[in-house]
Amino acid sequence: xxxxxxxxxxxxxxxxxxxxxxxxxxxxxxxxxxxxxxxxxxxxxxxxxxxxxxxxxxxxxxxxxxxxxxxxxxxxxxxxxxxxxxxxxxxxxxxxxxxxxxxxxxxxxxxxxxxxxxxxxxxxxxxxxxxxxxxxxxxxxxxxxxxxxxxxxxxxxxxxxxxxxxxxxxxxxxxxxxxxxxxxxxxxxxxxxxxxxxxxxxxxxxxxxxxxxxxxxxxxxxxxxxxxxxxxxxxxxxxxxxxxxxxxxxxxxxxxxxxxxxxxxxxxxxxxxxxxxxxxxxxxxxxxxxxxxxxxxxxxxxxxxxxxxxxxxxxxxxxxxxxxxxxxxxxxxxxxxxxxxxxxxxxxxxxxxxxxxxxxxxxxxxxxxxxxxxxxxxxxxxxxxxxxxxxxxxxxx
Amino acid sequence: xxxxxxxxxxxxxxxxxxxxxxxxxxxxxxxxxxxxxxxxxxxxxxxxxxxxxxxxxxxxxxxxxxxxxxxxxxxxxxxxxxxxxxxxxxxxxxxxxxxxxxxxxxxxxxxxxxxxxxxxxxxxxxxxxxxxxxxxxxxxxxxxxxxxxxxxxxxxxxxxxxxxxxxxxxxxxxxxxxxxxxxxxxxxxxxxxxxxxxxxxxxxxxxxxxxxxxxxxxxxxxxxxxxxxxxxxxx
Numbered sequence: 001x002x003x004x005x006x007x008x009x010x011x012x013x014x015x016x017x018x019x020x021x022x023x024x025x026x027x028x029x030x031x032x033x034x035x036x037x038x039x040x041x042x043x044x045x046x047x048x049x050x051x052x053x054x055x056x057x058x059x060x061x062x063x064x065x066x067x068x069x070x071x072x073x074x075x076x077x078x079x080x081x082x083x084x085x086x087x088x089x090x091x092x093x094x095x096x097x098x099x100x101x102x103x104x105x106x107x108x109x110x111x112x113x114x115x116x117x118x119x120x121x122x123x124x125x126x127x128x129x130x131x132x133x134x135x136x137x138x139x140x141x142x143x144x145x146x147x148x149x150x151x152x153x154x155x156x157x158x159x160x161x162x163x164x165x166x167x168x169x170x171x172x173x174x175x176x177x178x179x180x181x182x183x184x185x186x187x188x189x190x191x192x193x194x195x196x197x198x199x200x201x202x203x204x205x206x207x208x209x210x211x212x213x214x215x216x217x218x219x220x221x222x223x224x225x226x227x228x229x230x231x232x233x234x235x236x237x238x239x240x241x242x243x244x245x246x247x248x249x250x251x252x253x254x255x256x257x258x259x260x261x262x263x264x265x266x267x268x269x270x271x272x273x274x275x276x277x278x279x280x281x282x283x284x285x286x287x288x289x290x291x292x293x294x295x296x297x298x299x300x301x302x303x304x305x306x307x308x309x310x311x312x313x314x315x316x317x318x319x320x321x322x323x324x325x326x327x328x329x330x331x332x333x334x335x336x337x338x339x340x341x342x343x344x345x346x347x348x349x350x351x352x353x354x355x356x357x358x359x360x361x362x363x364x365x366x367x368x369x370x371x372x373x374x375x376x377x378x379x380x381x382x383x384x385x386x387x388x389x390x391x392x393x394x395x396x397x
Numbered sequence: 398x399x400x401x402x403x404x405x406x407x408x409x410x411x412x413x414x415x416x417x418x419x420x421x422x423x424x425x426x427x428x429x430x431x432x433x434x435x436x437x438x439x440x441x442x443x444x445x446x447x448x449x450x451x452x453x454x455x456x457x458x459x460x461x462x463x464x465x466x467x468x469x470x471x472x473x474x475x476x477x478x479x480x481x482x483x484x485x486x487x488x489x490x491x492x493x494x495x496x497x498x499x500x501x502x503x504x505x506x507x508x509x510x511x512x513x514x515x516x517x518x519x520x521x522x523x524x525x526x527x528x529x530x531x532x533x534x535x536x537x538x539x540x541x542x543x544x545x546x547x548x549x550x551x552x553x554x555x556x557x558x559x560x561x562x563x564x565x566x567x568x569x570x571x572x573x574x575x576x577x578x579x580x581x582x583x584x585x586x587x588x589x590x591x592x593x594x595x596x597x598x599x600x601x602x603x604x605x606x607x608x609x610x611x612x613x614x615x616x617x618x619x620x621x622x623x624x625x626x627x628x629x630x631x632x
Binding site: 012199202203205206208209210212213214215216217218219220221273340 | 443446448467468470471472476477479483484485486487488492495496497499500525526544545548
């Protein structure tokens with residue numbers, strides 16, 4: 001109780017709440033725009049790399065975090081995008097931007113296709129289907145070496161910055177890559193956020209939490225799962241395309257199963273099923289090997305990246321199931337709470353009557369059986385006349 | 398508009414749990430299915446909703462439900478309150494309600510309906526932004542009923558709604574169901590073990606024993622029937 005008193009209570013939709021959200025948005029914009037001026041060029045390159053990983057994790061989180069289906073093949077979708085862009089731009093002269101569109105379409109189709117057999121299966125078997133995809137991909141790349149350059153690598157993938165003063169300096173290329181990837185990351189976050197706030201997103205979570213209840217509510221299992229998988233793969237693939245143009249060199253080793261495991265680790269560390277968690281997780285899985293390499297160089301021959309990530313994951317699973325985002329949430333929860341608005345405004349407004357939909361539902365057989373008039377709070381006026389008034393009265397926001 | 402089952406068989410593979418069941422629920426009528434544990438009540442409900450393979454004819458409003466997938470069945474106007482409430486624990490109360498309207502496309506009316514159920518169950522309104530998994534059992538049952546009603550069904554199937562609720566909450570719940578039936582003219586098929594309270598809201602009932610209909614009649618008849626009294630009413 002005492003704690004409750006000391007916390008700042010912010011009512012949802014109040015001035016404070018809006019101010020809080022605006023401040024947060026402003027802070028994000030400030031960081032994103034300010035970073036190029038604050039860090040050295042090579043650091044900016046690292047951040048760009050971390051952002052590509054973050055993008056894949058944002059996509060993976062849609063499938064695994066919100067949808068509850070583990071994918072062991074996301075490095076393959078990442079690689080699919082990278083190689084599509086790589087091959088199209090270097091061998092066929094396709095403009096990079098157009099190749100990104102191809103990445104998205106191709107991976108969406110591939111993802112939806114993988115989802116179909118996975119639909120028949122549950123739990124661990126879904127993981128196995130995607131594992132097959134993840135294992136086959138590097139092998140395929142090596143096999144078709146005339147197209148992909150095989151294990152020797154595919155070189156010279158690039159996307160020249162537009163002719164603008166901002167990108168013309170010494171670090172122009174790095175800046176351009178940074179902004180490309182930031183735009184991609186922003187886009188993916190927006191797509192996932194909007195999907196999850198929609199009717200579709202509720203279906204996704206409902207299927208994860210309680211499949212049979214979801215189905216009897218009318219969730220269309222097959223399309224929902226296929227679109228979830230497709231979208232998740234498409235985001236990973238777009239990240240791959242961006243990786244290709246920012247990196248310049250592609251080798252099959254860059255898309256091994258190990259990378260998928262890093263993505264999964266990043267998702268868990270950041271916070272499964274959250275919006276910001278995957279971004280944080282992307283930075284963690286990018287930077288841990290970088291730091292570990294620094295450590296390893298002191299102690300030649302050993303690689304600490306796996307050990308470090310492993311240790312972090314153990315800590316997370318034992319004490320912090322909701323990941324870094326969960327920690328942040330409980331920390332801010334000590335300072336303030338956002339109180340949801342109770343729907344009092346409509347309390348006084350005229351109640352809508354269930355009979356209305358029956359009559360307007362278009363179903364001729366319905367005909368609002370024994371008593372449109374008996375429905376709760378119903379006007380004495382006939383249905384049609386009352387309708388426009390009603391929808392006005394009970395509409396909020 | 399009658400929900401009609403004609404010699405329906407259903408089960409989970411090895412054998413049929415429900416055998417040769419025929420019954421009907423007419424417009425605006427509350428029908429109860431009484432049966433002991435393992436009688437096949439839930440299996441029957443799952444068969445109607447299309448969650449498990451079934452044979453025989455199930456028809457409603459001209460639609461052959463026995464050939465439709467679950468999401469299509471909801472769209473014909475048959476909604477189910479699943480056993481154990483089927484709460485989507487990670488969605489908020491409001492998102493759960495809206496999930497109930499997934500099959501609908503009339504957004505402004507969905508908004509009206511959300512308010513309508515908040516009005517009926519103010520507890521849900523107080524907790525609208527909370528994860529539904531944090532609700533009490535009684536609140537979750539309110540949510541389950543209102544969520545099923547969000548699809549604007551023509552028939553509501555309730556699979557053992559009293560499960561795990563205190564006697565007082567069971568009373569409240571059944572008076573809510575009665576309200577829905579009377580105010581909305583909603584036809585209902587309720588599966589229950591609590592025969593006394595179920596018969597108090599139903600007009601007719603069927604007895605289900607080891608997967609088959611063992612008896613049928615109106616509520617007064619069933620209330621007076623020795624078989625029902627001995628098996629379910631306990632006196």
